[in-house]
Amino acid sequence: MAHRRTDPAPPCNFVARDNCWKKYIESELEAARRWSHKWGFLKTPLEELIEDEKKENTKPKIQLPEHLQVQPVTPVEKYIKVIPSPPVPKTTQGFIGWRSAVPGLELERGFQIQSCKGTFFKDLKWPREPSD
Numbered sequence: 456m457a458h459r460r461t462d463p464a465p466p467c468n469f470v471a472r473d474n475c476w477k478k479y480i481e482s483e484l485e486a487a488r489r490w491s492h493k494w495g496f497l498k499t500p501l502e503e504l505i506e507d508e509k510k511e512n513t514k515p516k517i518q519l520p521e522h523l524q525v526q527p528v529t530p531v532e533k534y535i536k537v538i539p540s541p542p543v544p545k546t547t548q549g550f551i552g553w554r555s556a557v558p559g560l561e562l563e564r565g566f567q568i569q570s571c572k573g574t575f576f577k578d579l580k581w582p583r584e585p586s587d
Contacts, residue, residue, distance in 0.1 A: 491498075541557050544550050 538559060540554060544553050
């Protein structure tokens with residue numbers, strides 16, 4: 456069974472509590488006084504901050520040589536041809552690899568596995584491709 460405490464509450468020291476409250480108020484007032492020095496820039500209006508950026512650039516424009524000028528962007532369609540996808544399979548099993556199974560849509564084109572040594576097949580005198 457739990458033991459109930461029958462002692463009255465400990466006596467309260469009002470002077471100590473008052474001193475703690477005074478220290479707390481002093482620290483709050485000190486923080487409020489220092490805030491503008493540390494964080495006063497946050498009160499600056501946005502228009503005043505970007506005022507310098509709005510000014511016209513007074514530097515004269517220098518004409519770049521032709522070989523340093525930026526070339527116009529070439530449309531992506533010129534280099535990348537997107538072939539329409541085959542119909543989406545009705546089952547989840549058919550969904551796995553459904554695009555790569557269609558010739559012309561495979562991910563690896565002309566891909567050949569090579570060992571990092573490069574001479575592995577020559578050392579063992581194995582053929583590059585398996586034979587039946």
